[in-house]
Amino acid sequence: MKSVLIANRGEIALRIVRACHEEGLEAVAVYSAADRSSPHVRAADRAVAIGPATPSQSYLDIDRLVEAAREAGADAVHPGYGFLAERAVFAEAVERAGLVWIGPPPAAIRAMGDKTEARRRMALAGVPIVPGASAPVDELGPALGLAREVGYPVMVKAAAGGGGKGMRIVRAPEELPGALESAASEALRAFGDASVYLEKFIERPRHIEIQILADDTRTIHLGERECSIQRRHQKLVEEAPSMAVDADLREWMGAAAVSAAEAVAYRGAGTCEFLLAPDRSFYFLEMNTRIQVEHPVTELVYGVDLVREQLRIAAGEPMRVSAGWLQPRGWAIECRITSEDPAHGFLPSTGRIEYLRVPGGPGIRWDSGVEVGDEVTLHYDSMLAKLIVWAPDRAQAIVRMRRALDELAVLGVATNQAFHRRLLADPAFQDGDIDIQFLDRRADLVRPGPPADELLQLAVAAALAEDEGRRMRRPAVAAEGQASDAWMLRARGEGLR
Ligand code: MV4
Numbered sequence: 001m002k003s004v005l006i007a008n009r010g011e012i013a014l015r016i017v018r019a020c021h022e023e024g025l026e027a028v029a030v031y032s033a034a035d036r037s038s039p040h041v042r043a044a045d046r047a048v049a050i051g052p053a054t055p056s057q058s059y060l061d062i063d064r065l066v067e068a069a070r071e072a073g074a075d076a077v078h079p080g081y082g083f084l085a086e087r088a089v090f091a092e093a094v095e096r097a098g099l100v101w102i103g104p105p106p107a108a109i110r111a112m113g114d115k116t117e118a119r120r121r122m123a124l125a126g127v128p129i130v131p132g133a134s135a136p137v138d139e140l141g142p143a144l145g146l147a148r149e150v151g152y153p154v155m156v157k158a159a160a161g162g163g164g165k166g167m168r169i170v171r172a173p174e175e176l177p178g179a180l181e182s183a184a185s186e187a188l189r190a191f192g193d194a195s196v197y198l199e200k201f202i203e204r205p206r207h208i209e210i211q212i213l214a215d216d217t218r219t220i221h222l223g224e225r226e227c228s229i230q231r232r233h234q235k236l237v238e239e240a241p242s243m244a245v246d247a248d249l250r251e252w253m254g255a256a257a258v259s260a261a262e263a264v265a266y267r268g269a270g271t272c273e274f275l276l277a278p279d280r281s282f283y284f285l286e287m288n289t290r291i292q293v294e295h296p297v298t299e300l301v302y303g304v305d306l307v308r309e310q311l312r313i314a315a316g317e318p319m320r321v322s323a324g325w326l327q328p329r330g331w332a333i334e335c336r337i338t339s340e341d342p343a344h345g346f347l348p349s350t351g352r353i354e355y356l357r358v359p360g361g362p363g364i365r366w367d368s369g370v371e372v373g374d375e376v377t378l379h380y381d382s383m384l385a386k387l388i389v390w391a392p393d394r395a396q397a398i399v400r401m402r403r404a405l406d407e408l409a410v411l412g413v414a415t416n417q418a419f420h421r422r423l424l425a426d427p428a429f430q431d432g433d434i435d436i437q438f439l440d441r442r443a444d445l446v447r448p449g450p451p452a453d454e455l456l457q458l459a460v461a462a463a464l465a466e467d468e469g470r471r472m473r474r475p476a477v478a479a480e481g482q483a484s485d486a487w488m489l490r491a492r493g494e495g496l497r
Pocket of ligand 1: 162
């Protein structure tokens with residue numbers, strides 16, 4: 001393996017270019033018409049134009065991507081996340097073309113992609129799953145029986161599901177018929193498959209995921225990430241480790257995730273998602289068969305470069321992670337900086353990045369795919385960058401993230417920066433008192449701050465007040481050499497400091 005085509009864009013494409021260079025590999029970028037001069041293209045050793053801005057005609061065009069790899073003489077393909085990363089047919093097309101697929105075997109992608117099949121296989125492998133059905137329910141009678149068995153509240157879920165579509169909470173038997181019907185019709189619309197199944201509804205869980213790494217001889221876990229801070233299934237802040245997970249629970253959940261991966265003959269980097277209930281019981285939800293957006297927090301507390309390990313494992317080399325006991329060190333937090341306008345219900349905001357001040361200093365990592373002058377469009381995801389910090393403990397990581405958020409300045413597009421500052425300043429967040437519904441309950445954190453014109457008036461008022469205060473402290477100019485009075489020298493020192 002000498003040359004890697006990166007079938008992606010933005011921050012993750014740039015992240016992979018950097019890993020390739022550190023592994024001594026050539027990086028081949030691909031770009032749509034909207035990304036001609038993007039940072040990931042400029043950082044790569046070669047770049048291939050693959051089509052118009054529309055994803056279906058560029059970053060999602062399997063034939064075009066395989067052809068681009070041939071054109072550039074690449075011998076491997078890294079899919080990043082999103083786009084084609086979890087499409088078994090893409091992995092197969094890459095391998096059919098004689099290229100190395102930098103990801104898990106297509107069969108593992110397929111097995112984990114079907115939710116009810118994944119449930120059956122996990123149950124067989126001894127991985128805890130939420131009590132409920134392991135096959136679709138299509139009649140009311142059996143559904144009522146099953147719901148009674150697992151106990152209300154129950155959840156109706158789409159078998160083909162994901163992203164929360166086709167999900168309904170049912171708190172009493174009389175709600176079940178309507179929920180089955182509406183979930184099925186939503187599932188049919190979203191996935192072209194109306195089958196639904198039933199699970200016990202877990203109240204107030206945290207969303208905890210376990211990072212997995214597997215080479216040809218070993219499958220290991222790299223602890224958990226806490227991903228409960230989300231809104232409408234979009235994660236906004238992640239951390240590692242989790243306040244809710246101690247060393248024992250980490251080994252239990254880690255062992256379950258390793259079993260899950262082994263059950264599908266997994267290779268490379270992957271993530272098992274769990275719900276963690278307040279009573280510390282945990283349940284496998286699904287496995288993400290790709291590198292994830294939030295992988296940096298794991299890298300910082302385990303001292304492992306996950307993307308470099310992906311490259312090594314795909315090349316048939318052993319992973320470079322010690323075989324001994326692995327432990328997280330310190331604390332890492334990631335804030336996703338998105339071009340979403342809090343003043344307009346967090347709708348994506350577009351425009352040119354007119355000014356960008358990137359935070360720096362000890363313990364700060366900035367993973368971004370945009371630079372000053374870049375145009376933010378509606379063609380792609382609204383995530384502009386990931387601001388990641390490391391510190392020796394959680395309290396210091398929060399202080400450091402608040403300092404970094406204070407340094408950050410983005411002009412030209414609206415961002416969610418102010419939301420992050422409110423969240424990191426919040427006592428409940430600081431206490432780690434969170435679950436997946438935290439932001440639903442905290443409209444005060446999500447609500448937009450003061451409008452721009454009001455903000456300008458506040459800034460002017462603050463500047464005037466500051467100036468007034470400084471004038472008061474400044475000693476009167478000593479007109480005729482009386483400044484030798486000790487109090488006046490003292491006052492001058494204070495005032496001029
Ligand atoms: C659940 C659940 C509670 N109980 N299943 C949402 C997306 C899908 N992948 C699984 N999801 C959930 N399944 C049971 N039995 C709550 C959720 C859920 C959720 C899970 C993870 C992260 C965010 C979430 C937000 C709302 C609901």
